[in-house]
Amino acid sequence: MNSVPVIPDNAPFSTEQRAWLNGFLAGVLNRGSAAAVSSPQKAATPLLIAFGSQSGNAESLAKRLAREASGRGFAARAAGLDSLQPADLIKEQNVLLITSTWGEGDMPDNAVSFWDSLNQNGSSPKLDGVQYSILALGDKNYGDTFCLAGKKLDTRLAELGAKRIVDRVDCDVEFDELAKKWSTNAFTVLSGDSAAASAAFVAPAEEADAEEADAEEADAGYSKKRPFPAKLIANVPLNSRGSSKDTRHIAFSLAGSDLTYEVGDALGVFVQNCPEVVDAVIAAHAFDPQAVVALPDGGSAPLREALIKHYEVRSLYGKSEEASLSLAVFVENLRKLQPRLYSIASSIKKHENEVHLCIAAVRYSTDGVAHKGVASTFLADRLPLEETTGIYFHAANHFRLPADLTRPVIMVGPGTGIAPFRAFLEEREATQASGKNWLFFGDQKRASDFLYHDQIIDWVQRGHLTRLDTAFSRDQEEKIYVQTRMLQAAAELWQWLEEGAHFYVCGDAKRMAKDVDDALHSIIQTAGGKTAEEAAAYVNQMKKEKRYARDVY
Template sequence: MLSSPKLKIVEELIASSTREELAWISGYLAGIAAQNGTAPAAAPAAAAAKVGKITIAYGTETGNSKKLASEFAAKAKKSGINAKLVSLDQYRLNDLAKEEYFVTVISTQGEGEPPAAAKKFYDHIHNNGFKLEKLKYGVLALGDTSYPLFCKAGEDVDAQLNKLGGQRLVDLAKCDTDYEAEADAWFSQLLTSLSTGGDAPATVAAPAKKATAKKTYTGTILTNINLNDRGSSKETHHLEIGAEDVDYQPGDALGLIPRNSSLLVADILAIAGVDGAKKYAYKGEEVSVADLLTGRLNLVHLPERVVAKYAAIVGQSIPATRMGLLDLLKIYPLKDAAQFEEVVAVLEPIAPRLYSISSSPEAHSGEVHLTVARDKFCINGEDKYGLCSDFLTQQPEGAEFEFYIHKNNAFRLPADDKDVIMIGPGTGIAPFRSFLAQRDATGAGGRNWLFFGDQHFVTDFLYQTELLNWVDTGVLTKLNVAFSRDQKEKIYVQHRMLQQGKELYEWMEGGASVYVCGAKEPMSVDVEATLVQVVQQHGGKSKEEAEAYIATLKENDRYQKDVY
């Protein structure tokens, strides 16, 4: 119950608000209530729908865009609007010119690109000279403010639809990883606009800007050990990080911004002829160039757009390619040291890296564990290492660094009594170690089945002792392993899945949830094709029926992937 003073404030707010503002307030409060696990006592009735039908299309990588689009479609239908829900990779591109009311929810990947499922749609609207003069549309963009090109794909789609003649139903909304309340408020605005036939002004009561800074923690390296034995071609580190009161769940990831090596920074300063103590203005503060290069700016594997800006500064033609700053300075040198300040101005911030957490908050209180493969590759005969994996794996015990938690609500354990099937070769084991530790600590009754693979049994069986102990205690009901290089013919996890196909199908039929973690290509693609094959063979279904079966698992959140 509200006290009288609070009630009076609410009444005054209502009296002074427009209908669009009231719609936004209602949606925003409903979103907050949903996040807190509560619901308002009585929600105002939705505005009567004037628009009869609308298309809601989503472009997703992790499933968040799809989840939101599905929720939007359900709300639209409750408001009397016939909502067609479709993935952008299934959307018929020629239909766009016929659309009157079109909404898209789209995430941003990598260097500001759309997700793979939205690539054809993205290219279609950018590369064809058609007009969309009868289109009324809305774009909800999902992203992560930790990255320099936050919601870039959504921004591009919104701008291009407008350029082609489309009229915005509502302004573009850009949501961070904590998106639920803001997305709900945006859709309430959209429904209000649709109730007028889309004739309401494009700018409608924008939600108040919320703080987007993520909560950071300071972690201390407690343990750093190489899980691979001598003779392995791999170097996979188990890191135990001490940090109190970290809020995370199994399935979440740890995010951090790595630091460039001091040797790389020294080489760059030397070849540019710049004093590392020289101060530059950066985001409103004076920072030494050495500090900027070490902890703020990306110096390795620069994207093509940055290389192009460098080419313009030095006045040379540089092929469209990705290249490190040190190599650029060597091959296409600056005219003088003064030019280096121009170069610094076009460099982008170091993007955070995400690593699946391999610990459980219930089993490893006060700690966060990671499983990190040190990425090694060779360029022109010289060994190179991945920036973040090298930074993390070379940290000594006692070293401190800052990190944040990246919530992954699209990769969550089911209810304790439900069975789970986990497929995670290599470092894909990380979240499944978290799952198993959590289920062990909480006494969950559901069965657990793990498929794990790597190169060699002797040198690459990550967490072997722990996994076998979980088998002995019954926490791990089944464990199937595949070591690809221990025999003449390579054997991968999908081969073990086929061998266990009959029981695998029985588990899925019995309600088990399937989880996949690891390399997106080719591993996760091969695993999904194998699941289809298992359903065909042991479910007596056609290929199309088997694919529909797997699609239903996805719809019901019983098939979840965390791939990279």
């Protein structure tokens, strides 16, 4: 069965022209008769697929679904919420919205301005006539804030009069299957076709989607579904004697993979649970470690192997459960062990066929029970040099260096937040970017916790790093943090912003990123002479111009 052709993105047409042509071709080819060609074509149904994205998942999904919708005959387009106002929804009429949740139930960065506009007292437009549905992306580990951004948007759109055509779907980390069901339902409702017409039209499209997905997978080579077995080639402690931390420089070889990446991207790493932790869990439940159990993606394996390689166990460790719990029920309630994403700490232009990470090994005790970060201790302690583990690259289109090499860059990255900025500075050096570079770095003690000290100081001495401000919180009685240094340099920081500097933040989302954001607003007010409202508008404009980006976790 022939699939419906789609006008490629690089064809010499506007977005609107491509959408119309896609709809026209889909209509003609799916009617299956020459008579249909001579008949007036029904106007393609407009469809906006909007996204609120922090790490790129919602964005990539929205763009993929927009291509699929165009193949189904819609005049579809994908757009970030930072490019939209609530009034735009009225013009579009049909809106599918995909959003992640950031931090403690907050909107992702590119959705903040849109959300604020939806909640302006007295000025939020009525959305009568707008048809919508929401797909919320999240992580159940966040408890009450799971998918909260999507839930809030769903409630608010309905309050403003929009009609929900398909119930909101809340997705955990593995979202592909649920996203597919949600989009198929939404496309079917919006198409307005009869059941017979839907069967004749939707089925071929789904077959085409599967073929296209297989083709994309083959073209892409290694991916999350088919990770590259990368060899660990470096595991170097970055802290020295006297530190309370264990931070590692980790490097993998990409030799033989044909893989590449851009600075700002993340590396997905497939990890395993600690065997000691797994043995403790099995013993606590008095299970047989060799009992055969089902695996999350099909097949089966002995319980011990399944818990080490395939299931999450960290939430179970140390918890008291009834011994009466059956093995089948126990396994049924386990979550699939997910790969972990880490900010890349290198430029491939400097380190050919390599990718580097900067990782803090997590170890702590609560109520007398020792805990280990699954991924961090796997990389620090349990993966030997020259051994392999699966990796893949995760594009972070929201976290990119300016294309204009003359633009100034301000980077705020305490602790392991230094990772992408080491990559940025290596990239700026390799591309001979003439723009100024300013780094704010902080940790506990200068003597033991100044990560990548020699490389950073060399950049300063050679003038590549125009300005370096450090904040070592425990080197003096008063705690000093990166936001403290920002406020102390308010006048110059404001001058850089006015020169068009791009402002980046990487690191802890719960406290640091919020404190840095507060400091940025304060600087714009004091050094820039703005009111609080004007400062907020200035920051929102920076976000729209892609000049304020955060990689936070």
